[in-house]
Amino acid sequence: ATQPYDDSNIFARILRGEIPSKTVYDDEHALAFHDINPQAPTHILVIPKGAYVSWDDFSARASEAEIAGFVRAVGKVARDLGLVAPGYRLLANVGRDSHQEVPHLHVHLFAGRPLGPMLA
Ligand code: 5GP
Secondary structure, eight states: OOOOTTTSHHHHHHHTSSSSSOOEEOOOOOOEEEEESSSSEEEEEEEEOOSSSSSEEEEEEHOOHHHHHHHHHHHHHHHTTOOOOTOOOEOOOOOOTTTTSSSSEEEEEEEOOOOTTTTT
């Protein structure tokens, strides 16, 4: 079972405007901003505006409109940044074994160099 949503997590605070982030995209359903500790030349986090702990929580509870809006936003961020031709990687950690650190769903978008094999 997914843990209850903790409104004090760092991405909830970013959504409320309480702490700054380098925004790259903002719409009704999603916010995208640069990761504070980038693991690739381009490392962006895309998050839903709703209060969801993880991909598990979001996929179980979110409305069709939220899911469609979020998935389309992830694709749009990559297209708008010109990343489709060179390529990019999406990653979402869920739960303890994944080392998910922030309990608000985020999809990592990595690009800007050859990324190598998964889990390298
Ligand atoms: P996770 O390990 O939960 O999948 O990823 C959390 C990510 O959030 C990490 O890549 C980390 O660098 C990033 N992060 C943590 N705190 C902040 C913050 O305050 N601002 C931004 N922009 N990124 C953060």
